Amino acid sequence: MSRRRSGRWKAGGALAVLASLCMIASSLPAQAVEPRAETRRLVGYVVSDPELAKHPEKIVTALQRDGSLDALGIKPVSRSEGGKTVLSPPPLQAVDDPPYVVDSAAFDRGAKPVEPYQYVQTPAECWGNTSVFHDAGWIKNRFSYCQLKMNWAVDLKCSILRCRPIGYLAVFNTLIGYGKIGGDPAKPERRFADFQLLSEPIITNGTFDKPTARMKATFKCAGEYRIKNGDLGNGDACHPQAGRDSREDLLSAWKANPQTWFTLQSEGYPASPQYGEQLAQGVFHTEYEFAPDADITLNFAKSFEGGVRFDSADYLWDKQGSIFDRAVPGLAFSKSDPKVGRHAKFVEESRANPGATWPAKADKKLLGGSPAHADSLHRVARAKGHDIVLDRNRDTSEAACKAAGMPAPLPDEPSPVDCDEYAYASTYEGAGDWLDPGKHTNDFAVRWVNHDHNTEAGRRLYSWYQTHRILDVELLVPERHDALDPHDQERFFIPITP
Known part of the structure; x- marks a missing residue:
């Protein structure tokens, strides 16, 4: 014959069961909880703001505080994690080609100027023009080009909650271009242009202070003939010269000698009415790689692009040449x-x-x-x-x-x-x-x-x-x-x- 249990018994019984379960649990061996492992990633930024470039300490403050440059309105252009690199090329400003002006006095009596190029003479001249930070760079004239960008590579250790920098690198990259009047001395029908890259590591910290830290710069060009001639393909329209297309070195070597020379070439036929101007359009850029050690490498997003035009016009005084045509x-x-x-x-x-x-x-x-x-x-x-x-x-x-x-x-x-x-x-x-x-x-x-x-x-x-x-x-x-x-x-x- 069953008896009816009171509510008090129910409560007391429940408490007793709970107490028993707690005693059982306390007698079991403790299970170790593995902390979530931190991941390592490299993040790259391009700084185009002249004021921030002049005051890198503001960037350092943001990195140390936040582990990113979000607070400064700067988004990553590349990220390397788990052996893979994700590239996000920086957005380009939609602007018209800027003008440049030459005084007619340079062509007195209709003579060819003694110094027709009027190249940028020094990096200081380049830095002194505010246009160098623009996407298109500063085109002083058709033969003289200059662009300045500041690249940052940040080495991060990231948990589920946040990322903290364990090293960072800031590099000033000044690219000076030299258009040419006349063909390649080694092959007159070939057109060419020279470029001087000054890559100066101005700040190194943490993992980028390791003696093994390295940097690589590679110069590239995508070319196209406006009107196809003969058997030349677009791969011939604009390409780096072998041996003058890249440099890989320790950061310490870049600091000691930041200068590197690149050459772009464009193949052509001897100038004649048969082939017309043989116009070839080239779009060039520099790609960077940063590696604080052998464990991780950041393939940096390509730099902002520049434009170069090669021609072989038989009706010009000098039949071959190259100019910067985005002005x-x-x-x-x-x-x-x-x-x-x-x-x-x-x-x-x-x-x-x-x-x-x-x-x-x-x-x-x-x-x-x-x-x-x-x-x-x-x-x-x-x-x-x-x-x-x-x-x-x-x-x-x-x-x-x-x-x-x-x-x-x-x-x-x-x-x-x-x-x-x-x-x-x-x-x-x-x-x-x-x-x-x-x-x-x-x-x-x-x-x-x-x-x-x-x-x-x-x-x-x-x-x-x-x-x-x-x-x-x-x-x-x-x-x-x-x-x-x-x-x-x-x-x-x-x-x-x-």
Whole structure:
């Protein structure tokens, strides 16, 4: 016969059972709980902010406090963990090609300048220009390029909760490029460009202070021929020279000698009308590897890219050459220049008030005042066989000067005078109305300008074309123009200076 149990018994029985279980558990041998093992990873950053680059102590503070640069708004571009590297190339700023300007006085009397390159002479000159931190770097002129970036490699020990730095490395990387006039001395039909890399480890800490810590820099280029010629493939368009393409060394050796030289080459045929300009486009960058020891290596994301163009134009003074084409060239005429000042005054006043120029046109538009795509000029080369374009430009402007109503020379214009025209007869935007015929009729200006000033301005313009490798990209043949210059990188402009 069963009995009914009271609630008190139930509670007491439950407590007794719980106590028994606790006694049993306490009599069992203790099981060791293995702590979660820490993992090791290397993380890479690119610093493009000039202020942070000048004050690396701010970066060190953030690393030591947080184990990352998130607080500074800088995200990793590479990460190495478990023997694998994940690359995240830095985002590029979407900007137009920057302009650069050369004073026309450098081409006095139409002569080739004694020093045509005007290279960046020292790293200090490079560092002194704020554009060096931009994605495209600083293009001083078509032959002189410079870029500065600060790379950080951070060695981390990470638990489930956080990562802590056990070492870090900061490297200033200055890349200076040297475009060339003329072919490779060892093989004249080959085009080339030289680069100086200065990789200076300015901060080493922890694991990167080990005597075995290493760094490697490799220079790479992806090339493409604008128009294919013969049996040359895109692998020939831009490639590093063997033996001048990389350097791997101890960090101590990089500190002692940060300088390394690279060379890019582009294969071509002898310059001739048969092969055209043989344009080859190259996109170059540097890749870095950092290794504090043999256990881990960080394959750094590639650096910001630069652009180089190789050509073999038979109508230029020097048939082969290389230039940095991610900038819009400009030739400046000064109003105070005693040899071209009257021409400069004519161009400035005409562009400022096109409707007041001759021939009369109310909605006249005169291009070439800025590097913008819609406000620039393009060269026509007579030696390329485009006589008809230049001749019609010239004939049209001269006819305007002879027409009834042509204004007399300005009272202060020194004699003798010539019929000066703008835009130039040597451009597709000249007086001949070649682009969109009928739409741009009379979109040019003429004025009586001192003969010597007019002649000297023309000589300087031609010498600049030849020296700075300004090409005729056949603007009137759309299918060929689009192949030769798909991004309108052969445009130029004419600034007027005081």
